[in-house]
Amino acid sequence: MTATATPTPTAVATLLPTTTVGSFPKPPSLLEARRKVARKQMGPAELHALEQRATEEWIRRQEELDIDILVDGEMYRGDMVAFFADQMDGFEIAGLVRSYGNRYYPKPAVVRPVGRRGPLTVDWFRFAQGLTPRPVKGMLTGPYTIAEWSFNEYYPSRRELVMELARAIHDEAADLERAGARYIQIDEPAIHTRPEEDFELAVEAMEVVTRGLNAYTITHVCYGDVPKIYPAMLRLAVNQIDLALKNDDFALLGTFRVPRFTKDIGLGVLDAHSHRAETPEEIVDGIRRTLDVIPARQIYVSPDCGLKTRTIDETMAKLAAMVEGTHLVRRELAA
Amino acid sequence: MNTTVVGSYPKIPDAPAPGRWRTSVEKLQRGEITREDLHRVEDEVTADVLREQADAGVDLLTDGQIRWEDGFTYFARGLEGFEINGLQRYFDTNVYYRQPVAKGEVAWRGPITLADYQFAASHSVRPVKPVVTGPFTLAVLSKDEFYGTRDQFVMALAAALNKELRALAAAGAAVIQVDEPGLLVHRDQLPLFRRAANVLWDGVSATRAMYTYFGHLDGLYPDILDLPVSVIGVDFVAAPRNWEILRRAKFTKVLGAGILDARNTRVESPDDVAAACRQAAEIAPPEMLQIGPSAGLEFLPRRVARRKLEALVSGVRLAKGGAA
Numbered sequence: 181m182t183a184t185a186t187p188t189p190t191a192v193a194t195l196l197p198t199t200t201v202g203s204f205p206k207p208p209s210l211l212e213a214r215r216k217v218a219r220k221q222m223g224p225a226e227l228h229a230l231e232q233r234a235t236e237e238w239i240r241r242q243e244e245l246d247i248d249i250l251v252d253g254e255m256y257r258g259d260m261v262a263f264f265a266d267q268m269d270g271f272e273i274a275g276l277v278r279s280y281g282n283r284y285y286p287k288p289a290v291v292r293p294v295g296r297r298g299p300l301t302v303d304w305f306r307f308a309q310g311l312t313p314r315p316v317k318g319m320l321t322g323p324y325t326i327a328e329w330s331f332n333e334y335y336p337s338r339r340e341l342v343m344e345l346a347r348a349i350h351d352e353a354a355d356l357e358r359a360g361a362r363y364i365q366i367d368e369p370a371i372h373t374r375p376e377e378d379f380e381l382a383v384e385a386m387e388v389v390t391r392g393l394n395a396y397t398i399t400h401v402c403y404g405d406v407p408k409i410y411p412a413m414l415r416l417a418v419n420q421i422d423l424a425l426k427n428d429d430f431a432l433l434g435t436f437r438v439p440r441f442t443k444d445i446g447l448g449v450l451d452a453h454s455h456r457a458e459t460p461e462e463i464v465d466g467i468r469r470t471l472d473v474i475p476a477r478q479i480y481v482s483p484d485c486g487l488k489t490r491t492i493d494e495t496m497a498k499l500a501a502m503v504e505g506t507h508l509v510r511r512e513l514a515a
Numbered sequence: 516m517n518t519t520v521v522g523s524y525p526k527i528p529d530a531p532a533p534g535r536w537r538t539s540v541e542k543l544q545r546g547e548i549t550r551e552d553l554h555r556v557e558d559e560v561t562a563d564v565l566r567e568q569a570d571a572g573v574d575l576l577t578d579g580q581i582r583w584e585d586g587f588t589y590f591a592r593g594l595e596g597f598e599i600n601g602l603q604r605y606f607d608t609n610v611y612y613r614q615p616v617a618k619g620e621v622a623w624r625g626p627i628t629l630a631d632y633q634f635a636a637s638h639s640v641r642p643v644k645p646v647v648t649g650p651f652t653l654a655v656l657s658k659d660e661f662y663g664t665r666d667q668f669v670m671a672l673a674a675a676l677n678k679e680l681r682a683l684a685a686a687g688a689a690v691i692q693v694d695e696p697g698l699l700v701h702r703d704q705l706p707l708f709r710r711a712a713n714v715l716w717d718g719v720s721a722t723r724a725m726y727t728y729f730g731h732l733d734g735l736y737p738d739i740l741d742l743p744v745s746v747i748g749v750d751f752v753a754a755p756r757n758w759e760i761l762r763r764a765k766f767t768k769v770l771g772a773g774i775l776d777a778r779n780t781r782v783e784s785p786d787d788v789a790a791a792c793r794q795a796a797e798i799a800p801p802e803m804l805q806i807g808p809s810a811g812l813e814f815l816p817r818r819v820a821r822r823k824l825e826a827l828v829s830g831v832r833l834a835k836g837g838a839a
Binding site: 218274275277282284286328329331332333370451 | 537612778781818
């Protein structure tokens with residue numbers, strides 16, 4: 181250890197810190213404003229002001245809920261890949277593609293060499309962190325997921341595209357750290373898309389992204405076959421892996437018994453795609469079951485996934501139960 | 516040598532127009548229209564999609580699966596014995612499906628795709644093939660809480676879907692396609708797959724097409740040549756090694772050659788297509804070739820899907836001219 185003033189990785193001292201995965205629902209006024217901007221009936225400055233107001237509302241709500249590590253709620257994002265692709269060199273939006281049901285997303289296509297023109301997320305991080313003394317996470321989409329969820333018309337191989345994106349996302353993470361981010365999350369929901377073929381590539385890319393950072397690093401993985409990348413995923417160069425446990429009633433705990441889970445876990449205790457609010461007792465039950473498998477000091481409590489598809493009321497009810505349940509377990513552990 | 520498609524087609528037009536289908540689903544969710552209203556819109560979009568494929572010059576069409584939320588719930592909802600669970604990723608795509616769960620005896624209670632086929636056949640200037648998700652793939656992507664063994668689950672589904680195929684054949688479907696990409700992720704289960712295929716196709720008097728996609732046939736070829744089908748669809752884009760694998764033994768079926776990348780926006784040139792056709796002609800004679808995309812086209816924006824089909828048709832024309 182050196183005597184430099186680098187922040188210690190774990191800035192929150194409490195046991196079982198609570199946090200969320202990233203996105204929150206946008207207020208109806210902001211959704212309407214986004215539609216108006218798309219129809220050119222509103223200018224970007226007016227939209228930006230509304231996004232700032234909605235961000236501040238979410239910071240206040242998270243403080244009221246007593247969440248320990250906050251997010252900015254991603255009021256300014258349409259989609260987690262397009263937000264980055266839109267601002268970077270090398271991408272065009274190819275068009276809308278269906279993901280399920282009636283849900284479509286603007287899928288980017290890589291048509292030239294990719295790269296960062298300048299910071300992508302730093303202004304929003306600064307804005308959100310400036311509103312609260314609690315730590316706010318810097319939020320990035322990882323290189324494997326950006327590549328996987330884009331069409332590739334330019335690079336001869338996925339590897340070349342992923343590694344080029346990894347260098348760009350590393351530069352962004354370093355900028356976030358310079359701006360004061362103590363927690364940096366690199367979302368990689370697509371990381372286990374081709375476990376046999378590609379997991380080494382995903383591991384290499386994450387090494388490039390987090391190389392030399394002092395911040396506490398998190399990666400969020402969801403859907404797909406997590407057991408297929410276990411224990412390989414413990415080699416990802418991050419402090420914490422955030423996972424959806426509630427979705428499958430904590431079945432993953434069976435996987436994490438042997439070999440044991442050596443990283444911190446972001447324990448998803450709320451189903452992000454159900455309307456029903458979990459009860460505090462369900463949260464307590466989920467955490468207790470996890471404590472059989474993973475020590476308390478390795479556990480961060482969070483929802484399964486971003487909550488942007490829920491309503492604001494549903495989100496608040498779910499998060500209130502999460503915090504209450506977590507506090508109950510904390511008291512048990514302290515007793 | 517003719518041209519075909521593998522299944523799905525984009526349901527909505529290019530941005531910024533939201534499209535009738537998408538707007539109508541939102542209206543239905545808000546209670547502003549009825550389910551029948553939505554069905555009418557789906558009919559209109561299906562007719563458009565059939566016209567678009569025919570205008571591009573494709574020979575053998577599908578209805579674009581405009582009514583399908585995904586290939587699994589569409590059948591599970593129509594069969595006896597299933598409930599529907601949460602979202603799952605569909606193979607290595609960024610497309611999701613709701614997972615069917617078998618809670619009881621699986622049974623066919625009546626036609627699922629028949630009315631769709633009849634609508635498409637009567638609204639198309641070109642022949643249409645109905646597409647049915649195969650019993651093996653339906654089983655491996657579902658959850659079984661009733662049978663206890665995959666063997667029993669797959670065989671029950673094969674018997675149920677056999678009735679669907681018979682109904683389609685009786686209604687005049689000259690070609691019926693069954694999709695079985697699931698075989699490629701469970702390639703050790705060919706014996707079960709074969710038993711299921713024998714039940715599935717029993718008594719079905721139509722040209723029988725079995726399509727695989729998203730992977731290679733190593734370990735399955737040439738064994739799959741004894742399946743009771745006359746067309747086998749192979750994805751040469753996701754797995755270029757299929758070119759080599761299929762040369763290991765004489766190909767004795769019609770080859771559904773998936774040579775156009777259904778999952779990338781880079782549009783192939785007619786020359787690219789023609790070159791792939793010539794390569795396919797080394798595996799099967801031209802009269803035994805049906806050239807098409809590697810998978811359903813709904814992975815692409817509408818404009819790109821259409822341009823791909825145009826490139827497909829020009830390329831096949833070029834290959835035919837070159838051969839003459």
